[in-house]
Amino acid sequence: MSKMKVLVRQLNGCNRCAWHLLALESFDSISLIGHSLLGNNDNNERVDAVILTGFATRKDREMLEGFRDRADLIALFGTCPYTGGIFGLANQRGASVLPVEDLIKVDMNIAGCPPGVGTLIETLTKGTSTLMSPLCSTCNREFQKQYLKEIIHTPSWDDSTTCFNNQGLPCSGVVSAECAQRCIDFNTPCRGCVPNVNDSGPGALGYFTSLAGQMDVDTKATEWTTDMLGDKPDEITKGIPDVVGTFFRYTLAHDFKRAGRLPTTGGLCSDIMTGRLIQEAPQIAATIYGSRGISVALTLIEAYENAIGVEPSEKTREIRSELRKIQATWTKLERKPDSKRFAEIVKALKTFAGNEVLSNVYFSGFKVPLKDVEYTFDAYSIREIDWKAASGYAEDENCKVSITVDDRGIIREWSCELR
Amino acid sequence: MIIAFACENCAQGSANTAGVLRMKYDHRIKIVRVPCAGRVGPRQIIEALNNGADSVAIIGCCFGACHYNDGNLITLRRVKAMKRMFEELGFDPDMVNMYTARAAEGDTIVGDFEDMSAKTDAMLSKEVSNE
Ligand code: SF4
Protein backbone atom coordinates (compact mmCIF):
# COMPACT_ATOMS: atom_id res chain seq x y z
CA MET A 1 0.00 0.00 0.00
CA SER A 2 1.31 3.42 -0.85
CA LYS A 3 1.86 5.84 1.95
CA MET A 4 -0.62 8.57 2.66
CA LYS A 5 0.88 11.98 1.92
CA VAL A 6 0.03 14.23 4.84
CA LEU A 7 0.60 17.91 5.49
CA VAL A 8 0.18 19.33 9.01
CA ARG A 9 -0.64 23.02 9.30
CA GLN A 10 -1.01 25.00 12.50
CA LEU A 11 -3.38 27.96 12.13
CA ASN A 12 -3.46 30.34 15.12
CA GLY A 13 -3.18 30.14 18.90
CA CYS A 14 -1.91 27.30 21.04
CA ASN A 15 0.32 24.78 19.26
CA ARG A 16 0.00 21.83 21.62
CA CYS A 17 -1.98 19.86 19.05
CA ALA A 18 0.74 20.48 16.48
CA TRP A 19 3.32 19.13 18.94
CA HIS A 20 1.29 15.95 19.21
CA LEU A 21 1.21 15.56 15.45
CA LEU A 22 5.01 15.35 15.30
CA ALA A 23 4.32 11.71 16.12
CA LEU A 24 2.97 11.18 12.60
CA GLU A 25 6.59 10.84 11.48
CA SER A 26 6.79 7.45 13.06
CA PHE A 27 3.77 5.85 11.35
CA ASP A 28 4.63 3.56 8.43
CA SER A 29 1.39 4.30 6.63
CA ILE A 30 2.06 8.05 6.59
CA SER A 31 4.52 10.18 4.74
CA LEU A 32 4.75 13.55 6.44
CA ILE A 33 5.23 16.12 3.64
CA GLY A 34 5.36 19.13 5.93
CA HIS A 35 4.69 20.20 9.48
CA SER A 36 4.42 23.75 10.80
CA LEU A 37 6.79 23.09 13.70
CA LEU A 38 9.45 21.63 11.42
CA GLY A 39 9.84 24.73 9.22
CA ASN A 40 8.25 25.44 5.90
CA ASN A 41 9.31 22.73 3.48
CA ASP A 42 6.00 22.77 1.61
CA ASN A 43 6.28 22.99 -2.19
CA ASN A 44 2.54 23.20 -2.85
CA GLU A 45 2.30 19.67 -4.25
CA ARG A 46 -0.96 17.73 -4.10
CA VAL A 47 -1.43 15.77 -0.90
CA ASP A 48 -3.82 13.11 0.33
CA ALA A 49 -4.64 14.90 3.54
CA VAL A 50 -4.14 18.25 5.21
CA ILE A 51 -4.48 18.11 8.98
CA LEU A 52 -5.24 21.45 10.59
CA THR A 53 -4.59 22.45 14.20
CA GLY A 54 -5.24 25.70 16.09
CA PHE A 55 -8.08 28.13 15.54
CA ALA A 56 -9.15 29.95 12.38
CA THR A 57 -10.45 33.46 11.79
CA ARG A 58 -12.06 35.07 8.76
CA LYS A 59 -8.59 36.16 7.63
CA ASP A 60 -7.58 32.53 7.03
CA ARG A 61 -10.23 31.91 4.38
CA GLU A 62 -7.95 32.17 1.35
CA MET A 63 -5.28 29.93 2.81
CA LEU A 64 -7.87 27.35 3.83
CA GLU A 65 -9.42 27.35 0.36
CA GLY A 66 -5.92 26.70 -0.97
CA PHE A 67 -5.60 23.63 1.28
CA ARG A 68 -9.03 22.45 0.20
CA ASP A 69 -8.02 22.63 -3.46
CA ARG A 70 -4.89 20.57 -3.09
CA ALA A 71 -6.02 17.88 -0.66
CA ASP A 72 -8.44 14.97 -1.00
CA LEU A 73 -9.18 15.12 2.65
CA ILE A 74 -9.23 17.86 5.27
CA ALA A 75 -9.06 16.66 8.85
CA LEU A 76 -9.26 18.88 11.92
CA PHE A 77 -7.19 17.87 14.92
CA GLY A 78 -8.24 19.47 18.20
CA THR A 79 -11.28 21.43 19.31
CA CYS A 80 -9.82 24.76 18.10
CA PRO A 81 -10.29 24.19 14.37
CA TYR A 82 -13.51 22.27 15.01
CA THR A 83 -15.55 24.81 17.02
CA GLY A 84 -13.10 27.67 17.56
CA GLY A 85 -12.23 25.92 20.81
CA ILE A 86 -11.23 27.83 23.91
CA PHE A 87 -10.05 30.76 21.74
CA GLY A 88 -13.67 31.28 20.72
CA LEU A 89 -14.04 32.98 24.12
CA ALA A 90 -12.20 35.96 22.59
CA ASN A 91 -15.34 36.53 20.48
CA GLN A 92 -16.86 37.88 23.68
CA ARG A 93 -14.66 40.91 23.01
CA GLY A 94 -15.20 41.20 19.31
CA ALA A 95 -12.71 38.69 17.86
CA SER A 96 -13.71 36.74 14.77
CA VAL A 97 -12.70 33.21 15.73
CA LEU A 98 -14.59 30.75 13.51
CA PRO A 99 -14.93 27.00 13.14
CA VAL A 100 -12.97 25.93 10.03
CA GLU A 101 -16.18 24.34 8.80
CA ASP A 102 -17.70 27.82 8.46
CA LEU A 103 -15.00 28.58 5.87
CA ILE A 104 -14.36 25.35 3.91
CA LYS A 105 -15.79 21.85 3.65
CA VAL A 106 -14.22 19.52 6.19
CA ASP A 107 -14.10 15.72 6.07
CA MET A 108 -13.07 14.72 9.58
CA ASN A 109 -13.10 16.18 13.07
CA ILE A 110 -11.03 14.83 15.91
CA ALA A 111 -12.12 16.89 18.89
CA GLY A 112 -10.23 17.20 22.16
CA CYS A 113 -8.05 19.78 23.83
CA PRO A 114 -5.75 18.12 22.95
CA PRO A 115 -7.05 14.82 21.53
CA GLY A 116 -4.98 11.65 21.18
CA VAL A 117 -3.05 10.96 17.98
CA GLY A 118 -4.35 7.36 18.15
CA THR A 119 -7.89 8.59 17.50
CA LEU A 120 -6.67 10.46 14.41
CA ILE A 121 -4.89 7.40 13.00
CA GLU A 122 -7.94 5.24 13.65
CA THR A 123 -10.20 7.76 11.92
CA LEU A 124 -7.84 8.12 8.94
CA THR A 125 -7.60 4.35 8.55
CA LYS A 126 -11.31 3.74 8.83
CA GLY A 127 -12.14 6.76 6.69
CA THR A 128 -14.91 7.89 9.02
CA SER A 129 -15.21 9.28 12.53
CA THR A 130 -15.40 6.72 15.28
CA LEU A 131 -18.46 6.69 17.49
CA MET A 132 -17.48 7.70 21.00
CA SER A 133 -19.24 6.83 24.25
CA PRO A 134 -20.76 9.65 26.30
CA LEU A 135 -18.33 10.94 28.92
CA CYS A 136 -20.79 10.31 31.79
CA SER A 137 -20.85 6.60 30.94
CA THR A 138 -17.11 6.47 31.67
CA CYS A 139 -17.28 8.61 34.84
CA ASN A 140 -17.03 7.20 38.36
CA ARG A 141 -19.48 9.71 39.73
CA GLU A 142 -23.16 9.06 40.04
CA PHE A 143 -26.08 11.35 39.37
CA GLN A 144 -28.96 11.45 41.85
CA LYS A 145 -32.12 12.82 40.40
CA GLN A 146 -32.88 15.93 42.42
CA TYR A 147 -33.01 19.69 42.17
CA LEU A 148 -30.03 21.72 43.39
CA LYS A 149 -29.83 23.26 46.82
CA GLU A 150 -26.97 25.59 45.96
CA ILE A 151 -24.59 26.51 43.16
CA ILE A 152 -20.91 26.17 44.02
CA HIS A 153 -17.60 26.99 42.34
CA THR A 154 -15.35 24.30 43.78
CA PRO A 155 -16.28 20.65 44.27
CA SER A 156 -16.45 19.14 47.75
CA TRP A 157 -12.90 17.84 47.72
CA ASP A 158 -13.50 14.64 49.67
CA ASP A 159 -16.50 13.48 47.63
CA SER A 160 -15.42 11.33 44.71
CA THR A 161 -18.75 9.64 44.00
CA THR A 162 -21.40 12.35 43.55
CA CYS A 163 -21.87 13.88 40.10
CA PHE A 164 -20.57 17.47 40.05
CA ASN A 165 -23.92 18.68 38.73
CA ASN A 166 -25.59 17.17 41.79
CA GLN A 167 -23.16 18.98 44.04
CA GLY A 168 -24.17 22.23 42.34
CA LEU A 169 -20.99 22.59 40.28
CA PRO A 170 -21.74 22.72 36.55
CA CYS A 171 -20.23 19.80 34.61
CA SER A 172 -20.55 19.51 30.83
CA GLY A 173 -19.96 15.76 30.86
CA VAL A 174 -23.61 15.39 29.87
CA VAL A 175 -22.91 16.88 26.42
CA SER A 176 -19.40 15.46 25.94
CA ALA A 177 -17.84 12.29 24.64
CA GLU A 178 -14.99 10.31 26.15
CA CYS A 179 -11.74 12.18 25.86
CA ALA A 180 -7.99 12.04 26.15
CA GLN A 181 -7.47 14.39 29.13
CA ARG A 182 -10.24 13.26 31.49
CA CYS A 183 -10.40 16.29 33.79
CA ILE A 184 -13.16 14.45 35.69
CA ASP A 185 -10.58 12.01 37.07
CA PHE A 186 -8.85 14.91 38.83
CA ASN A 187 -11.77 16.35 40.76
CA THR A 188 -12.31 18.86 37.95
CA PRO A 189 -15.65 19.18 36.18
CA CYS A 190 -15.74 18.73 32.42
CA ARG A 191 -15.95 21.91 30.35
CA GLY A 192 -16.94 20.15 27.17
CA CYS A 193 -13.92 20.06 24.86
CA VAL A 194 -15.29 16.98 23.02
CA PRO A 195 -18.84 18.03 22.17
CA ASN A 196 -21.16 15.10 21.68
CA VAL A 197 -24.09 17.08 20.32
CA ASN A 198 -24.33 19.92 17.84
CA ASP A 199 -25.20 22.70 20.30
CA SER A 200 -23.40 21.52 23.38
CA GLY A 201 -23.06 24.93 25.07
CA PRO A 202 -26.78 25.78 25.07
CA GLY A 203 -27.49 22.13 25.89
CA ALA A 204 -25.28 22.14 28.99
CA LEU A 205 -26.63 25.53 30.12
CA GLY A 206 -30.22 24.34 29.70
CA TYR A 207 -29.49 21.17 31.61
CA PHE A 208 -27.84 22.86 34.56
CA THR A 209 -30.37 25.66 34.87
CA SER A 210 -33.17 23.08 34.82
CA LEU A 211 -31.49 21.39 37.77
CA ALA A 212 -31.41 24.84 39.41
CA GLY A 213 -35.20 25.00 38.91
CA GLN A 214 -35.83 25.65 42.60
CA MET A 215 -33.22 28.28 43.32
CA ASP A 216 -34.43 31.78 44.18
CA VAL A 217 -35.01 33.85 41.09
CA ASP A 218 -36.22 37.46 40.95
CA THR A 219 -39.73 38.02 39.58
CA LYS A 220 -41.99 41.02 39.49
CA ALA A 221 -45.57 41.87 38.59
CA THR A 222 -46.40 43.73 35.41
CA GLU A 223 -48.76 46.68 35.12
CA TRP A 224 -51.42 44.35 33.75
CA THR A 225 -51.06 42.14 36.82
CA THR A 226 -49.41 39.04 35.42
CA ASP A 227 -45.91 37.98 36.48
CA MET A 228 -42.64 38.34 34.66
CA LEU A 229 -38.97 37.64 35.21
CA GLY A 230 -37.22 40.37 37.16
CA ASP A 231 -33.76 41.83 36.65
CA LYS A 232 -32.43 42.10 40.19
CA PRO A 233 -29.47 39.92 41.20
CA ASP A 234 -30.61 36.56 42.56
CA GLU A 235 -29.22 33.10 43.32
CA ILE A 236 -28.89 32.35 39.62
CA THR A 237 -26.85 35.43 38.73
CA LYS A 238 -24.77 35.07 41.89
CA GLY A 239 -24.34 31.33 41.39
CA ILE A 240 -23.19 31.49 37.77
CA PRO A 241 -20.98 34.59 37.50
CA ASP A 242 -19.36 33.43 34.23
CA VAL A 243 -22.03 31.76 32.10
CA VAL A 244 -20.01 32.05 28.88
CA GLY A 245 -16.74 30.69 30.30
CA THR A 246 -18.48 27.87 32.13
CA PHE A 247 -20.90 26.48 29.54
CA PHE A 248 -19.38 27.78 26.29
CA ARG A 249 -15.73 27.23 27.23
CA TYR A 250 -14.90 25.41 24.00
CA THR A 251 -17.81 26.18 21.70
CA LEU A 252 -18.72 29.89 21.80
CA ALA A 253 -17.61 30.52 18.19
CA HIS A 254 -19.71 27.59 17.01
CA ASP A 255 -22.77 28.02 19.19
CA PHE A 256 -23.34 31.78 19.15
CA LYS A 257 -22.98 33.51 15.83
CA ARG A 258 -22.76 37.16 16.83
CA ALA A 259 -19.50 38.86 17.72
CA GLY A 260 -19.54 39.99 21.34
CA ARG A 261 -19.46 43.70 22.06
CA LEU A 262 -17.30 44.01 25.14
CA PRO A 263 -14.24 46.18 24.52
CA THR A 264 -11.03 44.26 23.92
CA THR A 265 -8.38 44.35 26.64
CA GLY A 266 -5.74 44.60 23.93
CA GLY A 267 -4.54 41.02 23.67
CA LEU A 268 -5.97 37.67 22.64
CA CYS A 269 -5.02 35.81 25.82
CA SER A 270 -6.01 38.63 28.16
CA ASP A 271 -9.37 38.85 26.35
CA ILE A 272 -9.86 35.20 27.23
CA MET A 273 -8.59 35.37 30.83
CA THR A 274 -10.56 38.51 31.76
CA GLY A 275 -14.06 37.65 32.96
CA ARG A 276 -13.19 34.09 34.02
CA LEU A 277 -13.70 32.66 37.49
CA ILE A 278 -10.47 32.51 39.47
CA GLN A 279 -11.24 28.88 40.40
CA GLU A 280 -11.18 27.95 36.72
CA ALA A 281 -8.22 30.10 35.71
CA PRO A 282 -5.29 27.67 36.11
CA GLN A 283 -6.67 25.19 33.58
CA ILE A 284 -7.65 27.95 31.15
CA ALA A 285 -4.18 29.50 31.31
CA ALA A 286 -2.51 26.10 31.02
CA THR A 287 -4.50 25.58 27.83
CA ILE A 288 -4.33 28.88 25.98
CA TYR A 289 -0.68 29.61 26.68
CA GLY A 290 0.19 26.36 24.89
CA SER A 291 3.85 25.46 25.21
CA ARG A 292 4.26 28.13 27.97
CA GLY A 293 1.10 27.06 29.76
CA ILE A 294 2.77 25.29 32.67
CA SER A 295 4.68 28.38 33.66
CA VAL A 296 1.77 30.77 33.27
CA ALA A 297 -0.66 28.55 35.20
CA LEU A 298 1.75 28.12 38.12
CA THR A 299 2.64 31.80 38.20
CA LEU A 300 -1.01 32.83 38.16
CA ILE A 301 -1.66 30.46 41.06
CA GLU A 302 1.23 32.00 42.98
CA ALA A 303 0.07 35.53 42.17
CA TYR A 304 -3.36 34.86 43.68
CA GLU A 305 -1.88 32.95 46.62
CA ASN A 306 0.35 35.95 47.34
CA ALA A 307 -2.67 38.20 47.14
CA ILE A 308 -4.82 36.26 49.61
CA GLY A 309 -1.97 35.11 51.84
CA VAL A 310 -2.01 31.36 51.20
CA GLU A 311 1.21 29.48 51.85
CA PRO A 312 1.50 26.24 49.88
CA SER A 313 3.21 23.37 51.70
CA GLU A 314 6.81 22.47 51.07
CA LYS A 315 5.87 19.35 49.11
CA THR A 316 3.48 21.38 46.97
CA ARG A 317 6.36 23.72 46.13
CA GLU A 318 8.58 20.75 45.34
CA ILE A 319 6.07 19.28 42.91
CA ARG A 320 5.59 22.68 41.33
CA SER A 321 9.30 22.95 40.78
CA GLU A 322 9.21 19.53 39.07
CA LEU A 323 6.57 20.98 36.80
CA ARG A 324 8.77 23.98 36.08
CA LYS A 325 11.56 21.60 35.12
CA ILE A 326 9.19 20.01 32.62
CA GLN A 327 8.43 23.50 31.31
CA ALA A 328 12.14 24.20 30.92
CA THR A 329 12.66 20.97 28.97
CA TRP A 330 9.77 21.85 26.67
CA THR A 331 11.01 25.40 26.14
CA LYS A 332 14.42 24.05 25.18
CA LEU A 333 12.85 21.53 22.85
CA GLU A 334 11.19 24.35 20.91
CA ARG A 335 14.49 24.97 19.16
CA LYS A 336 14.43 21.46 17.73
CA PRO A 337 10.98 19.86 18.06
CA ASP A 338 11.15 16.12 18.43
CA SER A 339 8.27 13.73 18.93
CA LYS A 340 9.99 11.21 21.20
CA ARG A 341 11.16 13.85 23.60
CA PHE A 342 7.76 15.51 23.53
CA ALA A 343 6.19 12.17 24.48
CA GLU A 344 8.45 12.16 27.55
CA ILE A 345 7.22 15.64 28.46
CA VAL A 346 3.59 14.50 28.19
CA LYS A 347 4.35 11.48 30.36
CA ALA A 348 6.01 13.63 33.02
CA LEU A 349 3.08 16.04 32.97
CA LYS A 350 0.68 13.20 33.59
CA THR A 351 2.75 12.14 36.57
CA PHE A 352 2.94 15.57 38.21
CA ALA A 353 -0.14 17.40 36.95
CA GLY A 354 -2.68 14.69 36.11
CA ASN A 355 -3.01 15.61 32.47
CA GLU A 356 -1.70 18.04 29.87
CA VAL A 357 -4.02 20.87 30.91
CA LEU A 358 -2.88 20.54 34.53
CA SER A 359 -6.28 19.50 35.88
CA ASN A 360 -4.71 18.35 39.14
CA VAL A 361 -2.83 21.61 39.76
CA TYR A 362 -4.58 24.13 41.99
CA PHE A 363 -4.29 26.92 44.47
CA SER A 364 -2.68 25.81 47.77
CA GLY A 365 -2.03 22.23 46.64
CA PHE A 366 -3.14 19.34 44.45
CA LYS A 367 -6.66 17.97 44.01
CA VAL A 368 -6.07 14.23 44.00
CA PRO A 369 -3.11 12.00 44.96
CA LEU A 370 -0.41 11.82 42.29
CA LYS A 371 0.60 8.47 40.89
CA ASP A 372 4.21 7.38 41.36
CA VAL A 373 5.20 9.86 44.06
CA GLU A 374 6.18 8.59 47.44
CA TYR A 375 4.89 11.29 49.82
CA THR A 376 1.49 11.03 51.48
CA PHE A 377 -1.34 13.05 49.97
CA ASP A 378 -1.69 15.16 53.14
CA ALA A 379 1.68 16.69 52.42
CA TYR A 380 0.55 18.34 49.19
CA SER A 381 -3.27 18.35 49.18
CA ILE A 382 -5.44 21.46 48.92
CA ARG A 383 -5.87 23.58 52.03
CA GLU A 384 -8.85 25.67 52.92
CA ILE A 385 -8.97 28.71 50.64
CA ASP A 386 -10.74 31.94 51.46
CA TRP A 387 -11.75 33.13 47.98
CA LYS A 388 -11.86 36.91 48.04
CA ALA A 389 -11.30 40.04 46.03
CA ALA A 390 -7.57 40.65 45.70
CA SER A 391 -4.77 41.81 43.42
CA GLY A 392 -1.50 39.97 43.17
CA TYR A 393 1.71 39.57 41.24
CA ALA A 394 4.20 36.77 40.67
CA GLU A 395 6.89 35.90 38.19
CA ASP A 396 9.15 33.06 37.11
CA GLU A 397 11.77 32.60 34.42
CA ASN A 398 9.15 32.51 31.65
CA CYS A 399 6.51 35.03 32.60
CA LYS A 400 5.28 37.86 34.83
CA VAL A 401 1.63 37.69 35.85
CA SER A 402 -0.52 40.27 37.57
CA ILE A 403 -4.11 39.63 38.35
CA THR A 404 -7.08 41.40 39.93
CA VAL A 405 -10.03 39.37 41.14
CA ASP A 406 -13.34 40.92 42.25
CA ASP A 407 -15.62 39.86 45.11
CA ARG A 408 -17.56 37.49 42.87
CA GLY A 409 -14.36 35.63 42.01
CA ILE A 410 -14.17 37.08 38.51
CA ILE A 411 -10.84 38.10 37.01
CA ARG A 412 -11.19 41.81 36.26
CA GLU A 413 -7.66 42.53 35.15
CA TRP A 414 -5.10 40.20 33.70
CA SER A 415 -1.67 40.79 32.38
CA CYS A 416 0.90 38.20 31.47
CA GLU A 417 4.20 39.18 29.98
CA LEU A 418 6.05 36.29 28.41
CA ARG A 419 9.82 36.51 28.33
CA MET B 1 -38.21 40.40 14.33
CA ILE B 2 -39.22 39.25 17.80
CA ILE B 3 -39.75 35.55 18.34
CA ALA B 4 -42.36 34.86 21.02
CA PHE B 5 -42.55 31.29 22.20
CA ALA B 6 -46.10 30.97 23.51
CA CYS B 7 -47.23 27.96 25.50
CA GLU B 8 -50.30 26.30 24.03
CA ASN B 9 -52.24 26.71 27.25
CA CYS B 10 -52.54 30.15 28.86
CA ALA B 11 -50.34 32.10 26.43
CA GLN B 12 -51.89 30.76 23.25
CA GLY B 13 -55.32 30.91 24.89
CA SER B 14 -54.78 34.55 25.76
CA ALA B 15 -53.67 35.27 22.18
CA ASN B 16 -56.86 33.61 20.92
CA THR B 17 -58.97 35.71 23.25
CA ALA B 18 -57.12 38.83 22.08
CA GLY B 19 -57.83 37.78 18.50
CA VAL B 20 -61.54 37.37 19.14
CA LEU B 21 -61.55 40.87 20.65
CA ARG B 22 -59.64 42.14 17.57
CA MET B 23 -56.89 43.58 19.73
CA LYS B 24 -53.80 44.73 17.84
CA TYR B 25 -50.14 43.97 18.44
CA ASP B 26 -46.73 44.73 16.90
CA HIS B 27 -46.41 43.02 13.51
CA ARG B 28 -42.72 42.22 14.19
CA ILE B 29 -43.75 39.62 16.75
CA LYS B 30 -43.82 36.09 15.37
CA ILE B 31 -45.50 33.55 17.62
CA VAL B 32 -44.06 30.05 17.89
CA ARG B 33 -46.50 27.73 19.61
CA VAL B 34 -44.89 25.34 22.13
CA PRO B 35 -46.51 22.70 24.37
CA CYS B 36 -45.19 24.42 27.52
CA ALA B 37 -42.89 27.32 28.39
CA GLY B 38 -40.73 24.60 29.94
CA ARG B 39 -40.08 23.29 26.44
CA VAL B 40 -38.00 26.37 25.65
CA GLY B 41 -34.39 26.70 26.71
CA PRO B 42 -31.03 28.07 25.58
CA ARG B 43 -31.05 25.89 22.46
CA GLN B 44 -34.22 27.42 21.03
CA ILE B 45 -33.39 30.94 22.21
CA ILE B 46 -29.92 30.91 20.65
CA GLU B 47 -31.20 29.31 17.46
CA ALA B 48 -33.70 32.15 17.06
CA LEU B 49 -31.00 34.78 17.62
CA ASN B 50 -28.52 33.04 15.31
CA ASN B 51 -31.17 33.13 12.62
CA GLY B 52 -31.77 36.85 12.82
CA ALA B 53 -34.24 37.51 15.63
CA ASP B 54 -33.67 40.85 17.40
CA SER B 55 -35.04 39.48 20.63
CA VAL B 56 -36.81 36.45 22.04
CA ALA B 57 -39.65 36.20 24.54
CA ILE B 58 -41.19 33.22 26.25
CA ILE B 59 -44.74 33.41 27.52
CA GLY B 60 -46.14 30.79 29.84
CA CYS B 61 -48.97 30.36 32.31
CA CYS B 62 -49.05 32.44 35.49
CA PHE B 63 -46.91 31.15 38.34
CA GLY B 64 -48.70 28.30 40.05
CA ALA B 65 -50.97 27.75 37.05
CA CYS B 66 -48.62 25.83 34.70
CA HIS B 67 -50.46 22.94 33.05
CA TYR B 68 -47.32 20.84 33.50
CA ASN B 69 -46.88 21.76 37.14
CA ASP B 70 -43.72 23.92 37.04
CA GLY B 71 -42.47 24.15 33.45
CA ASN B 72 -42.74 27.95 33.52
CA LEU B 73 -40.79 28.19 36.78
CA ILE B 74 -37.97 26.03 35.45
CA THR B 75 -37.65 28.12 32.32
CA LEU B 76 -37.41 31.28 34.43
CA ARG B 77 -33.98 30.14 35.66
CA ARG B 78 -32.83 29.30 32.17
CA VAL B 79 -33.88 32.71 30.90
CA LYS B 80 -32.26 34.46 33.84
CA ALA B 81 -28.94 32.72 33.13
CA MET B 82 -29.24 33.65 29.47
CA LYS B 83 -29.75 37.30 30.36
CA ARG B 84 -26.46 37.10 32.25
CA MET B 85 -24.84 35.43 29.28
CA PHE B 86 -25.90 38.22 26.93
CA GLU B 87 -24.58 40.84 29.33
CA GLU B 88 -21.28 38.96 29.45
CA LEU B 89 -21.17 39.24 25.68
CA GLY B 90 -21.85 42.98 25.77
CA PHE B 91 -25.47 42.72 24.65
CA ASP B 92 -28.60 43.98 26.33
CA PRO B 93 -30.10 41.50 28.82
CA ASP B 94 -33.48 42.38 27.28
CA MET B 95 -32.50 40.31 24.27
CA VAL B 96 -34.50 37.61 26.05
CA ASN B 97 -37.50 38.04 28.36
CA MET B 98 -40.04 35.88 30.08
CA TYR B 99 -43.71 36.66 30.71
CA THR B 100 -46.94 35.02 31.75
CA ALA B 101 -50.52 35.42 30.53
CA ARG B 102 -54.08 34.39 31.43
CA ALA B 103 -56.14 32.56 28.80
CA ALA B 104 -59.40 34.33 29.60
CA GLU B 105 -57.83 37.81 29.39
CA GLY B 106 -56.58 38.87 25.96
CA ASP B 107 -55.03 42.03 27.34
CA THR B 108 -52.51 40.04 29.39
CA ILE B 109 -50.66 38.75 26.32
CA VAL B 110 -51.13 42.03 24.46
CA GLY B 111 -49.54 43.73 27.47
CA ASP B 112 -46.63 41.26 27.24
CA PHE B 113 -46.30 42.05 23.55
CA GLU B 114 -46.25 45.80 24.24
CA ASP B 115 -43.57 45.36 26.86
CA MET B 116 -41.37 43.22 24.59
CA SER B 117 -41.75 45.69 21.68
CA ALA B 118 -40.84 48.61 23.92
CA LYS B 119 -37.82 46.77 25.33
CA THR B 120 -36.67 45.69 21.89
CA ASP B 121 -37.04 49.23 20.54
CA ALA B 122 -35.06 50.64 23.45
CA MET B 123 -32.38 48.00 22.89
CA LEU B 124 -32.15 48.66 19.14
CA SER B 125 -32.01 52.43 19.52
CA LYS B 126 -29.21 52.08 22.08
CA GLU B 127 -27.32 49.96 19.57
CA VAL B 128 -27.73 52.59 16.85
CA SER B 129 -26.50 55.36 19.13
CA ASN B 130 -23.46 53.25 20.09
CA GLU B 131 -22.41 52.80 16.49
S1 SF4 C 1 -6.13 24.94 22.74
FE1 SF4 C 1 -6.53 22.73 22.82
S2 SF4 C 1 -7.43 22.17 20.86
FE2 SF4 C 1 -6.51 24.18 20.65
S3 SF4 C 1 -4.46 23.76 19.81
FE3 SF4 C 1 -4.28 23.89 22.05
S4 SF4 C 1 -4.49 21.80 22.79
FE4 SF4 C 1 -5.23 21.86 20.67
Ligand code: SF4
Ligand atom coordinates in the same frame (compact mmCIF):
# COMPACT_ATOMS: atom_id res chain seq x y z
S1 SF4 D 1 -22.01 15.21 34.49
FE1 SF4 D 1 -19.81 15.18 34.93
S2 SF4 D 1 -19.62 14.45 37.05
FE2 SF4 D 1 -21.70 13.97 36.35
S3 SF4 D 1 -21.53 11.85 35.62
FE3 SF4 D 1 -21.24 13.21 33.84
S4 SF4 D 1 -19.01 13.50 33.67
FE4 SF4 D 1 -19.45 12.65 35.72
Ligand code: SF4
Ligand atom coordinates in the same frame (compact mmCIF):
# COMPACT_ATOMS: atom_id res chain seq x y z
S1 SF4 E 1 -13.23 16.01 30.86
FE1 SF4 E 1 -11.82 17.62 30.19
S2 SF4 E 1 -10.71 16.73 28.47
FE2 SF4 E 1 -12.57 15.50 28.78
S3 SF4 E 1 -14.12 16.37 27.41
FE3 SF4 E 1 -14.34 17.34 29.41
S4 SF4 E 1 -13.11 19.23 29.27
FE4 SF4 E 1 -12.46 17.86 27.62
